[in-house]
Amino acid sequence: MTVSKPARKPAARTPKAQPESRSARALPRPRLPPPAPAENPGHPAVPEIIVGFDEEAVANEGIVALAACPELFVHDAHLVTLVPRAHPGLALARAMPTLRIEPLPSPRLRELLSRSARWLVPQSGNGAQHVVSHVPKWVVSGIASRRHWPGLRSLTAVVTAPVLRPDGSILATPGYDAATGLYFAPREALPTLDDNPTQDDARDAAETLLESVEHVPFAAPTDQAAWLAMVLTPLARFAVAAGLPLCVVEDSPRSRWSDDVITDIAILIGAGPPAVIDADDLVPSPRRSIDALRENGESIARITNGTTRSAIAWRRIHEVLQRTRASNGFVWFASTARALRDAEMNRFALTARCEGGSMTAHDGDAFIRDRTTSDLLVAGLTILRAYQVAGRPDMRLTRWAGFEQWSAVVRAAVVWCGLPDPVTSLGQTPEPTNATDAAAADLVVGWSELAAAFPGGATARQALDALQQAPKDQYPRLRAAVEVFAPGPLDEQGTATRLGRSLRRHRHDVHEGRSLVLAGSGNQGNRWAVRASSPASPA
Incomplete structure (x- = not known):
């Protein structure tokens, strides 16, 4: 007996989706909604840049949009940004991270361009319609390869301590200062500065600074004044806006003070730990060393390995610094254990001499325990500011060729406080100790x-x-x-x-x-x- 299988019902056929017609594919894609109005802080308005065939015009619009980026600067004909760094010399509980000037990477530049504007490309077949696009690579490379970016903020240097402005005021507000191009990133909180100090305040401040090194056996009162001028020079380097003298601290033949005490104190009060450059590297190839300082935004450097150099060798170093314009905005410190009896030394170097005595670690740290660094810094700024408030009286100083502006800002302020002229009589051989x-x-x-x-x-x-x-x-x-x-x-x-x-x-x-x-x-x-x-x- 044959059993027949029940017939299967045909499955219901699902109608096939009709292919999209060409006319449907040609329909324009919906545009993104326009940016929210500026009143809405969550969606700030940004400009729209239409990518066209005029690449220079498109790049110019991108530069205009970049002007609103707070982290972008122009330094030494390069696009740069500020990166936090931890300095080993700032291991203090109250210390704040310092900032380093670094070139802006191209990927970050593309991100800033994308954040600063909406980039639109014309839709094919309909020039009146545009769609949102990524930032074109040729825009990024074109902007990065330029050496001039109108409207972007120029960055002169990063300072970690207040400094004197060219107009005689004190830069004490953290952040970017449009008047000078400086970015003030304080390492620690500072006491309030008096904006109108008097001459008596300046003299008290000078005594405070000199008391901090009363354990140092200076050879003469002139050397004390020279040390004070070295302290003020880093604070006034941007107000001088001209060549600065080479600051040389000379040890007596039987003592060693310069490396461990005097120069470190002067630099610590001015701008913290300095960059270090070997004299043997500076003379044969100065460009490399100086360019590295400029790239890092450094303004203070210390020349090492110069202890046994003669005055002729120091004169050659000074000529190298002058030829490369490295003394403009840079403060160069050095130390020597020689007796510099060359009268030519007085033409380019501010020299402070120490005489005898014995130094211990206890002596070198005494000033830190007695007075905080911030107190000494405020004292130096008080001297400079008080002299500016008084109208920069003429102290009738002997002209120092090449350093007239420095003499008018720093040297005159020291003499105004009642100290002797820190510069040895020009053209005369200094008296040996x-x-x-x-x-x-x-x-x-x-x-x-x-x-x-x-x-x-x-x-x-x-x-x-x-x-x-x-x-x-x-x-x-x-x-x-x-x-x-x-x-x-x-x-x-x-x-x-x-x-x-x-x-x-x-x-x-x-x-x-x-x-x-x-x-x-x-x-x-x-x-x-x-x-x-x-x-x-x-x-």
Whole structure:
């Protein structure tokens, strides 16, 4: 028996979707709603930029839209932004993060362009209709490759402490200052500044600053005034708007103050930890070092490895800074342990000398415990502001060629507070200090001890060989002089070169009735001898 299967009912057919007609596909896509009115803070109004064939005009509109971006600046012909950074020298509980100037990456520039405007492209087939688009890549690259962006804020530098403006006022409000192009990012809260201080206030402020270094044995009151001028120079560097002198702190031959105390105090009061540049790197290739400072927005630098350099070497460094215009807006600090007796040094350097004494870590930190850094900073600003409020009285100072503007702002303010002129008499050889005389006397008298071994005079190399071969207790005065004027291993050629320069520098100096004379020269170098002389006729 065959069982027949029930017949299946045909499944209901679903009608196929009709293909979209070309006319339907040609319908315009709906445009995004226009931006909300400006009254709605959640949807601020932004300009609309239509992307056309005139690429320069489109890029110009993009630059106009970028003017509303608070994080975008122009620095040294580059688009830059400010990035927070933690500085190892600011490990204080109350310290705030500092800001670093960095180039603006192209992806970030594209994001800012997208945020600053609505970019529209014409719809094909209907030029009157536009659709929202991404920022074209050629717009980003075109704007980034320019070197001039009208309407964008120019950034001169980032400062972490209040400074004196060119108009004589104090920049003390955090943020961007349109008048100077400076961005003030304070490291810590500061006391309120008096906007109208008097001359008495300025003199009290000068005493406060000098009390902070009363443990430092300055050679003379002029050196105290020079140190105070070094403190004020970083605070007034943007008000000067011209070349600044090289600030050199000179140690006595028997002490070491400059590296650990004086220069650090001056820079700490002015702008915090400085950038460091080796003198050997600065002279042969100054552009690289100076460009790195400008890219980082630095304005204060410290030249290291210059302790044993002569005045001629410092003059060469100054010429490099002048040639590259690096002294305009930059404050350069340096330290030396030599006796700079070259009168030419006074033409380009502000020098403060220390004399004798012994330094300990306790002494170096005393000023921090007695007075806070903010108090010292306010004292420096008070001096500068009070002199401006008084109308910058004419102090009748001797003209310092190349530093007239600095003299009118900083040097005159120091003298106005009752201190001596911080600049040594121009064109005259500075008077040597007692320690300088002692070291030079050790060199002259100690050289006479070599007469028995070298009756015809000795070269610098021969003298060092004699010291190396003789017992440690022999030639004590000459050894003391070599430690001051030519520190280093006795068998190195650099030590002999430095000693030879010192011999030339102190030639004809009369000490204890004796003076150095050139006895002859040959393949081994100059031979030096000592003869009896009187102070009246050092020839």
